[in-house]
Amino acid sequence: MIPRTSYIQLIFLLLGALVLLFIVAPLAGMFLSTTPAQVFETAREAEVRDSIWLTIYTSLAGTLFFSVAAIPLAYLLARKQFPLKRIVTGIIDLPVVIPHSAAGIALLGFVSRDSVLGQMGSAVGLNFVGHPAGIAIAMAFVSIPYLINAARDGFSGVPVRLEKAARTLGASPQRVFFTISLPLAWRNIVSGLILMFARGMSEFGAVIVVAYHPMITPVLIYERFGAFGLKYARPVSVLFILISLALFIGLRWMAKEKKGGSEVAR
Amino acid sequence: MLELRKISKRFADFSLKEVSFTVERGDYFILLGESGAGKSMVLETIAGLVAPDSGSIFLDKKDVTTEKIQDRKAGLVFQDHAVFPHMTVGENIAYSLHGLKLTKEEKKEKVRAIAIELGIGDLLLRMPGTLSGGELQRVALGRTLIQQPQILLLDEPLSSLDTRLKGDLRRLLRSIHRKGQTILHVTHDYEEALSLGTHIAVIDKGTIIQSGTPSEVFHHPGSEFVAHFIGIRNFFAVSLVTENQITFAYTFNKIPVRIVTEAKEGDGFILIRGEDILLSAVPVETSATNNFPGTVVEIVPNSGGVDVTIDAGIELQARITRESLEKLGLKAGGTCWVHFKATAVKYIPR
Incomplete structure (x- = not known):
């Protein structure tokens, strides 16, 4: 017997299809109005290649640098109860909800030469404004909630009794963290790292305020659109989307392959 | 250690x-x-x-x-x-x-x-x-x-x-x-x-x-x-009273249970094994000195037979075989008689 589909399911299906179309149509339109030759031509431009490379490595550097502190923070949030925990959780989500241009303005004040951080940077010959280090900070600022939240979910899913068992087997708290908690939460952490990296790469608003130059690809796309129009902005957009997709599909595939037998029984 | x-x-x-x-x-x-x-x-x-x-x-x-x-x-x-x-x-x-x-x-x-x-x-x-x-x-x-x-x-x-x-x-x-x-x-x-x-x-x-x-x-x-x-169901707090050289253990609701003990009057517990309780459909003459009419509350099968709970003023649990259950025709809500010897009652002073 064929199961009957109710009207409500049909309506949901229709609405869902509309949402999918809403996402796919503009992208498909852009891809269809760009020829492979145009994309190839764009890929040969040094300015484009440099900007894509800059975008990838600044986002990667920001992700890795901040993960050193973000992952332990996620562990604390998952395991400990402390006063004002809800406020701390709210603060972590703040970069997601504030306008990113405003975040850029805030960051500019934080890293400019007059600031403490700026002066510390100047002391070692580093000026964050207009520098890849400043770009990495801006990218990390807007994308770090994704890593913290994913890692916190991962640590929450690790049964506390496994950590307790490790302690009774003579392990110090540090050894428990590195041999039990971290490996068992690793899938979520990698997922968070990939999300943070991806979100960092696509950031425009905060980065453009802190560093118009050197130009990351989202800024380059904006500049080409402003200076030459839609036609000239399309090929670099398509190229950047293709590279981003290839990168994230590859990373996700690698994470899945590495997972192996480390599935946590929950 | x-x-x-x-x-x-x-x-x-x-x-x-x-x-x-x-x-x-x-x-x-x-x-x-x-x-x-x-x-x-x-x-x-x-x-x-x-x-x-x-x-x-x-x-x-x-x-x-x-x-x-x-x-x-x-x-x-x-x-x-x-x-x-x-x-x-x-x-x-x-x-x-x-x-x-x-x-x-x-x-x-x-x-x-x-x-x-x-x-x-x-x-x-x-x-x-x-x-x-x-x-x-x-x-x-x-x-x-x-x-x-x-x-x-x-x-x-x-x-x-x-x-x-x-x-x-x-x-x-x-x-x-x-x-x-x-x-x-x-x-x-x-x-x-x-x-x-x-x-x-x-x-x-x-x-x-x-x-x-x-x-x-x-x-x-x-x-x-x-x-x-630990699975002993017939366990009651009692007060020990000797009347005319016969010892009774009175439960909280004043049900008198004949027991044999050298203990002095006072408070304690009595314990009766389910295996030591006899059941009958009508009053019968036995050597048991404790004989009470009661109502069957519950019949629960166990690995060796059945546990029958009887409300005889105090709730007693008797362990009997399935054959006995069928012979007596006991059913929840029905009536029966409970018998146990005074020597089967163990007294533990408090």
Whole structure:
């Protein structure tokens, strides 16, 4: 017997299809109005290649640098109860909800030469404004909630009794963290790292305020659109989307392959 | 060997109250109590996972109350094994060997030896997700025993196993104990306690209410809770009164039960085994001096026959065969007579 589909399911299906179309149509339109030759031509431009490379490595550097502190923070949030925990959780989500241009303005004040951080940077010959280090900070600022939240979910899913068992087997708290908690939460952490990296790469608003130059690809796309129009902005957009997709599909595939037998029984 | 002195710990909805007991070297000590009685909490306190609010814990005459968890010589096996799911069986067993001055080969040999002893020598390369409950329990045991703990703490180790595996693991635990391992085992199953324990302590609502050898606890239950908990249903608080040289135990609702005792008048408990109670459909003349009419409340089958609960002013439980049940035609709600001899009533003074 064929199961009957109710009207409500049909309506949901229709609405869902509309949402999918809403996402796919503009992208498909852009891809269809760009020829492979145009994309190839764009890929040969040094300015484009440099900007894509800059975008990838600044986002990667920001992700890795901040993960050193973000992952332990996620562990604390998952395991400990402390006063004002809800406020701390709210603060972590703040970069997601504030306008990113405003975040850029805030960051500019934080890293400019007059600031403490700026002066510390100047002391070692580093000026964050207009520098890849400043770009990495801006990218990390807007994308770090994704890593913290994913890692916190991962640590929450690790049964506390496994950590307790490790302690009774003579392990110090540090050894428990590195041999039990971290490996068992690793899938979520990698997922968070990939999300943070991806979100960092696509950031425009905060980065453009802190560093118009050197130009990351989202800024380059904006500049080409402003200076030459839609036609000239399309090929670099398509190229950047293709590279981003290839990168994230590859990373996700690698994470899945590495997972192996480390599935946590929950 | 292990001594708990007045350990107290308050939680939001539960507390341990001045828990004290001593486990001697070579004991198989059972802590018996219902779910939520505080048994696991006592084990976690000994292992150092929970810090007591007051009291002290001595292990081999050394005060370990504030000792770091990893420095205590108490090995805890969790109720649900808590085997690390991302490590092989071999890696799990070898976990506690980290930091010891042993070569890789020596560690491998130690792991192999203990795995063979526990009957899991062929599982060393397997991942825990592929093992049965019984195998996981053995991995958890091996992982703890390899540290050579002064005391092995077992939290309901048989509760998640089926009957056949329970038998296997009981034999294994007995053999571990015979080799000289001191064990503190918590359970809610009094049969498990009888079958394994050399000493038993009964815990209820965070307090130890009785302790002693299995025979002391089971033959002289110190309270109604202990008696009910260990399966003795006909257990009543009474006042002993002698009238015309005949001794009666009056229950709380003044039902007089004839008993034979040399005890003086006063308060105590009486205990009647279900097997010693006779039932009849009509009043009959027997040597029993306790004869009461009653109403059948409930008939529950058990492995040997049926338990019939009769309300005869006090609720009595008789254990009879299925044949007798059919012969008497007893049904819930029906009436019958209850008979038991005065000599079948055991009196325990308070």
